[in-house]
Amino acid sequence: MRSLLIGLMLVGSMLVAAACAAPMAVTRIAVDAPESSVISPKRQAELTMMVKHDCGSCHGLTLKGGLGKPLLRERMAALPTETLSALILGGVPGTAMPPWLGIVTPEEARWIAAGLRQGAFE
Numbered sequence: 472m473r474s475l476l477i478g479l480m481l482v483g484s485m486l487v488a489a490a491c492a493a494p495m496a497v498t499r500i501a502v503d504a505p506e507s508s509v510i511s512p513k514r515q516a517e518l519t520m521m522v523k524h525d526c527g528s529c530h531g532l533t534l535k536g537g538l539g540k541p542l543l544r545e546r547m548a549a550l551p552t553e554t555l556s557a558l559i560l561g562g563v564p565g566t567a568m569p570p571w572l573g574i575v576t577p578e579e580a581r582w583i584a585a586g587l588r589q590g591a592f593e
Contacts (some may be wrong), residue, residue, distance in 0.1 A: 506582040514579070539566075559575065
């Protein structure tokens with residue numbers, strides 16, 4: 472009986488380890504932007520995860536606001552893509568918004584900005 476219990480525990484721990492090691496599935500968001508053809512689908516999925524988790528940690532996981540302001544389509548559509556991408560790359564001095572230059576390229580920042588303007592990450 473004891474060996475059966477140990478065997479079950481071993482199999483269970485192997486299943487947990489395999490599940491933890493499996494890559495997380497990320498849905499690729501369709502963003503209508505010229506940069507979409509330049510940025511690989513894999514990188515688009517990574518950027519989508521970044522927006523949802525890293526940006527979401529301040530702007531709220533549903534982007535409705537938190538420490539940072541809301542990033543909802545109604546608000547973002549009023550700002551030009553270039554303005555948003557400059558904010559992403561340079562941050563906002565005197566606030567918690569950090570600069571993302573070096574983590575994302577200017578093309579990727581424009582892709583994110585276009586997606587925010589379209590509500591693609593909501």
